[in-house]
Amino acid sequence: MIYLTLAIEFFKIGLFSIGGGMATLPFLMDLTTKYDWYTASELANMVAISESTPGPVGINMATYAGYNAAGVPGAIVATLSLTAPALIIIVIIAKFLENFSENPTVKAVFYGIRPTVAALIGYAVWELLKIALISTVGETVHIDYTSVFICLGAFLLLQVKQLNKLHPLVWIAAGAVIGIVFQM
Amino acid sequence: MNVKKLGELYVSFFKIGGLTFGGGLAMLPMLQREVVTDRKWCTEEEILDMYAIGQCTPGIIAVNTATYVGYKQAGFIGGVSATLGVVSPSIVIICLVASILQNFIHTPTVVHALAGIRVVVCALMMNTVFTMAKKGIADKLGGALFVGGFILACFTPVPTAMIIVLAGIIGVCAKKFGGRKNA
Numbered sequence: 001m002i003y004l005t006l007a008i009e010f011f012k013i014g015l016f017s018i019g020g021g022m023a024t025l026p027f028l029m030d031l032t033t034k035y036d037w038y039t040a041s042e043l044a045n046m047v048a049i050s051e052s053t054p055g056p057v058g059i060n061m062a063t064y065a066g067y068n069a070a071g072v073p074g075a076i077v078a079t080l081s082l083t084a085p086a087l088i089i090i091v092i093i094a095k096f097l098e099n100f101s102e103n104p105t106v107k108a109v110f111y112g113i114r115p116t117v118a119a120l121i122g123y124a125v126w127e128l129l130k131i132a133l134i135s136t137v138g139e140t141v142h143i144d145y146t147s148v149f150i151c152l153g154a155f156l157l158l159q160v161k162q163l164n165k166l167h168p169l170v171w172i173a174a175g176a177v178i179g180i181v182f183q184m
Numbered sequence: 185m186n187v188k189k190l191g192e193l194y195v196s197f198f199k200i201g202g203l204t205f206g207g208g209l210a211m212l213p214m215l216q217r218e219v220v221t222d223r224k225w226c227t228e229e230e231i232l233d234m235y236a237i238g239q240c241t242p243g244i245i246a247v248n249t250a251t252y253v254g255y256k257q258a259g260f261i262g263g264v265s266a267t268l269g270v271v272s273p274s275i276v277i278i279c280l281v282a283s284i285l286q287n288f289i290h291t292p293t294v295v296h297a298l299a300g301i302r303v304v305v306c307a308l309m310m311n312t313v314f315t316m317a318k319k320g321i322a323d324k325l326g327g328a329l330f331v332g333g334f335i336l337a338c339f340t341p342v343p344t345a346m347i348i349v350l351a352g353i354i355g356v357c358a359k360k361f362g363g364r365k366n367a
Contacts, residue, residue, distance in 0.1 A: 015345075016242060018242050020238075022312055045302070049278070056204075059270075075279050079275055090241065101236040112352050114316075114319075115351075151306050154303070155310050167205065175301040175303060
């Protein structure tokens with residue numbers, strides 16, 4: 001029963017992805033090895049489309065993953081399951097806890113979790129990099145130097161303050177043009 | 185039950201979901217106008233507090249904020265109504281885009297464009313990790329957690345959720361037994 005599996009997996013993602021939409025990425029990457037809903041390379045497309053369409057990125061990615069797994073009903077199941085844990089937790093916090101974010105224990109937990117979430121997204125990016133920059137033909141591993149150059153160049157440009165402020169959509173559109181021009 | 189209020193919550197958060205790109209902080213200006221200025225459902229301070237809570241609770245920040253505002257206005261059903269509002273545009277738009285893209289996914293131009301986009305997405309994500317690491321790593325232990333977390337995720341079969349739980353426990357232990365001032 002694919003809907004039940006989707007519901008369980010995305011409830012779990014909703015429960016453990018802390019710190020915003022991109023925190024779901026390592027979990028979505030894990031799903032590529034567990035199920036045949038989408039490949040890691042399709043996940044890269046999903047990230048791009050989720051960043052360039054309206055709506056929260058985390059929700060867009062869950063909807064997309066659910067759609068790939070089981071069409072429109074899958075999209076609805078995945079998205080609602082993702083939001084369910086937050087709904088329950090926020091209602092409890094709103095009802096019982098004053099100054100939740102000032103609580104010393106909560107602060108201590110997040111002191112540990114914050115660098116770790118960055119590391120986990122780093123892992124997902126590592127997997128995406130392997131797909132985008134390396135191609136394997138049979139036994140030989142081939143590094144695509146054009147892609148490496150473009151990726152590093154874009155990363156360095158992103159460190160320029162004015163360019164960093166540009167909407168991701170602009171970067172993604174530039175990526176599409178570069179891909180077509182260089183026949184990547 | 186105040187059906188009109190539930191409808192208003194749904195419509196307001198539908199607008200917020202449908203008109204903001206990126207979620208999280210990108211949503212803040214739209215949220216302020218709709219919820220604080222127009223509807224007067226909560227104050228500026230409450231919204232900022234909610235963002236602080238949203239960042240340290242599970243889930244998507246946009247959903248957490250919607251749930252909170254909805255709950256304050258009309259109880260649990262209000263929370264559900266606002267949350268459904270904020271996710272509805274995503275479901276419609278993504279399903280449309282995904283179904284359209286399926287027809288063109290093997291066209292050479294689309295294949296090249298997607299290959300270029302993948303590379304740029306990698307750069308954008310590297311930048312996200314870089315920014316998050318700069319903000320999230322407060323001291324040596326933070327650095328160790330970052331490196332440790334990355335190694336565990338990349339090279340061991342330890343489940344991702346387990347790594348997060350472990351990190352939370354280490355944070356609490358460091359504070360209880362290490363007397364760290366940043367914790």
